Each structure stands twice: as structure tokens, then as C-alpha cells.
Amino acid sequence: MDFKDYIRVIPDYPQPGIRFKDITTLLKDGPAYKAAIDAMKELVKDKEIDLIAGPEARGFVIGAPLALALGIGFIPIRKSGKLPGETVEATYDLEYGNDRLAIHSDSIKPGQKVLIADDLLATGGTIATSIDLIKQLGGDIVGAAFLIELGYLSGRDKLSGIDVVSLVTY
Ligand SMILES: O=P(O)(O)OC[C@H]1O[C@H](OP(=O)(O)OP(=O)(O)O)[C@H](O)[C@@H]1O
Ligand SMILES: Nc1ncnc2[nH]cnc12
Numbered sequence: 001m002d003f004k005d006y007i008r009v010i011p012d013y014p015q016p017g018i019r020f021k022d023i024t025t026l027l028k029d030g031p032a033y034k035a036a037i038d039a040m041k042e043l044v045k046d047k048e049i050d051l052i053a054g055p056e057a058r059g060f061v062i063g064a065p066l067a068l069a070l071g072i073g074f075i076p077i078r079k080s081g082k083l084p085g086e087t088v089e090a091t092y093d094l095e096y097g098n099d100r101l102a103i104h105s106d107s108i109k110p111g112q113k114v115l116i117a118d119d120l121l122a123t124g125g126t127i128a129t130s131i132d133l134i135k136q137l138g139g140d141i142v143g144a145a146f147l148i149e150l151g152y153l154s155g156r157d158k159l160s161g162i163d164v165v166s167l168v169t170y
Contacts, residue, residue, distance in 0.1 A: 003039075003168045006032045007148065015096050021148050021170065023119050027061060036167060037065045040117070040145050043165040044070075047142050050112040053077055053134060055101060055126050062147055063117035075107045075114075077130050088136050092129035095122040095153065103133045110138025120148040121166060124155030131162065 006026035013020040026032050040062070053075040054063025060076060067074035080089055080100035087102040108114060114134050116127055127144050134141060141162060149155070149166035156164050 001035045003036055037069055039167055040066055041069045044145050048113055049115045049142055051075055051114050052117050053114050054117045055130050058119035062119050066117050077101050077103050088133055090129045092125040094125055101129050108137040108139040112139055113142045114139040115142050116144040118146055121146045121155040122150045122153050124158030128158045
């Protein structure tokens with residue numbers, strides 16, 4: 001299946017010059033959504049993974065079904081101010097703007113093997129920050145898996161030493 005056929009590209013959103021990769025058109029198609037999660041599962045099948053972590057919000061719609069498909073747990077990395085327990089937090093830059101992410105301090109036990117999953121790798125800021133937070137908790141990062149990679153933004157370069165896999169590249 002060519003997943004690009006299901007991803008809508010919207011020019012100049014949310015800012016002029018940004019070509020927004022809209023995955024809602026893939027998510028609403030049951031067979032395409034399932035095929036995407038199955039294909040991501042295949043990309044990480046040789047890894048030993050205890051937990052998947054995914055950043056709010058689109059990381060949830062990829063990370064949680066991938067965790068279910070693998071039969072393992074899911075940890076939400078949320079925008080600051082949304083988690084009720086004690087957190088560790090960090091601020092980061094995006095292709096458009098900046099934001100602050102948080103993770104529950106007790107969500108990962110030291111030494112647990114964590115795969116990060118998200119819909120899209122752009123500048124890599126979100127995932128580099130997520131990795132920092134997971135490492136602060138003693139988690140062992142076994143890789144990062146994406147539905148989409150924007151190769152022209154070189155996000156991989158921010159993730160040196162991390163095994164990065166993606167289904168489609170623009
Ligand atoms: O590689 P980066 O430059 O960090 O960009 C990628 C991130 O940007 C988007 O999330 P966004 O922060 O827009 O939030 P959303 O998922 O709530 O829409 C996307 O879902 C990734 O998480
Ligand atoms: N071009 C883009 N399309 C969709 N989500 C994004 N997040 C960061 N850059 C993006």
C-alpha cells in the first residue's frame with residue numbers, strides 16, 4: 001500500500017511556506033490505518049521493547065495502537081500542564097513555534113526498553129526532547145518509529161545514535 005495516497009498535503013498551514021502533512025485522511029480509512037500500524041509493527045519486530053512512548057497529540061494515534069498491536073504498554077508524553085502526577089518537563093522548538101513537554105516521573109523504571117513513536121519526524125525537536133525526558137527517568141531508548149519523515153528537515157541528525165525508522169519520506 002502506498003501510504004502517501006492516504007496522506008493529504010495542505011500548503012501554507014499553519015504558516016506560509018509549511019506544507020502540512022495531514023494524516024486525518026489516513027486515520028478515517030480503517031484498512032489504511034490498520035495497514036499503517038501493521039507496517040510499523042513490522043519495522044520494529046526485531047526489537048526488544050518494554051514500552052512505547054508517544055508525544056501528544058498525534059503521537060497517541062500512532063503510538064497507542066502500535067503498543068496494543070505489540071501487546072505492551074503505552075506512555076503518554078503530554079504538553080505541559082496536562083498530567084496530574086509529578087512530572088519532568090522540557091521546552092523545545094518546532095518547525096512552527098515552540099512547546100513544552102512533560103512525562104510522569106514514575107512512568108518508566110530504570111533500564112526499561114522504550115521505543116518512541118510519532119506520526120511525523122520534522123526538525124526532530126519533539127523526539128529529541130522526548131528522548132531527553134525518557135533518559136532522565138533511566139529509560140533505555142531502543143529506537144524511534146514514524147509514519148512520516150520530512151527528509152528535507154534532517155530531523156535524523158538530531159537523533160544521532162538512535163535507530164530511526166519511518167514508513168514514508170517526503
Ligand atoms: O520533528 P518536530 O519538528 O519536532 O515536529 C514533529 C512534531 O510536530 C507535530 O506535533 P505538534 O507539536 O504540531 O502537535 P500535535 O501532535 O498536537 O498536532 C508532529 O505530530 C510531531 O510530534
Ligand atoms: N509539515 C508538517 N506537517 C505536519 N505536521 C508537522 N509537524 C511539524 N511539521 C509538520
